[in-house]
């Protein structure tokens with residue numbers, strides 16, 4: 001029995017960084033979770049990541065071994081999307097940030113999930129209203145935007161689509177509290193709030209580097225030491241993925257039609273060159289598996 005009677009069975013679509021974190025948090029808080037991905041290998045990797053992150057909590061004393069085992073026992077996996085959503089009370093879609101892919105997943109979820117199920121998306125910037133319009137239940141479609149790393153970050157940005165009902169919003173608000181998260185409700189406009197505010201700051205940091213105003217370490221140190229940010233904007237861009245940052249800037253630029261959101265040409269070049277940050281091993285910094293050292297990427301060292 002989950003701590004939230006209305007919602008017992010949760011299906012999470014996509015076993016990447018966000019999907020495995022979302023599955024982790026629901027399972028740890030007593031919900032039965034089905035994790036869906038197109039690739040069996042991605043599901044195996046996600047379970048291994050969840051186990052590793054639970055171990056981290058056990059070693060810090062915030063979780064015991066029995067709770068870790070119970071959490072893992074609550075997670076089942078499948079590569080069959082239709083079957084995976086067939087008994088869901090809530091689906092949280094966390095697939096790749098690709099509009100066509102998400103629209104197709106929403107159509108399939110709508111066709112196979114129970115009529116009463118709420119369909120949520122963890123999208124960081126794609127229109128909730130557009131995804132809702134791909135279904136026959138736009139009033140039950142909502143944004144549930146978790147932050148990375150999901151087990152650590154307290155915020156869930158809840159985004160009302162054009163047709164989302166008050167009942168559905170209030171269910172998701174209360175549900176987020178049972179996940180020990182803090183929900184904040186916003187409306188569906190490009191970038192919502194989190195990324196409408198965060199991404200222009202990151203883009204401005206990249207513009208400052210591009211214009212030669214300061215080097216990578218100086219920009220990040222100023223924001224860490226001066227504004228008490230846990231990571232500087234360039235390190236955070238690497239952590240989020242430079243491709244994701246670029247795609248969100250493009251959504252803001254197109255959505256508001258305002259040149260202030262134009263992505264920095266350096267960001268565009270880095271993504272074109274495959275320098276995507278942590279996931280590709282290099283962005284503004286270079287990353288070596290197993291090492292926590294922050295080493296400025298060779299491309300920017302001479303400007304330090």
Ligand code: CAA
Pocket residue numbers: 053054056057060123124146147148149150151152153194195230231236240244
């Ligand atoms: N699972 C579980 N626990 C984790 C974890 C994970 N994946 N990652 C880190 N932790 C825990 C650690 O065990 C540690 O726990 P204690 O405090 O109990 O010791 C704690 O988190 C801190 O971790 P570390 O000591 O390893 O490292 P750190 O102090 O450098 O913190 C960080 C790491 C939490 C990532 C911190 O640097 C941070 O908060 N960075 C900013 C993150 C951020 O801004 N996220 C939002 C990105 S934007 C987004 O996600 C949305 C979007 O749409 C783009």
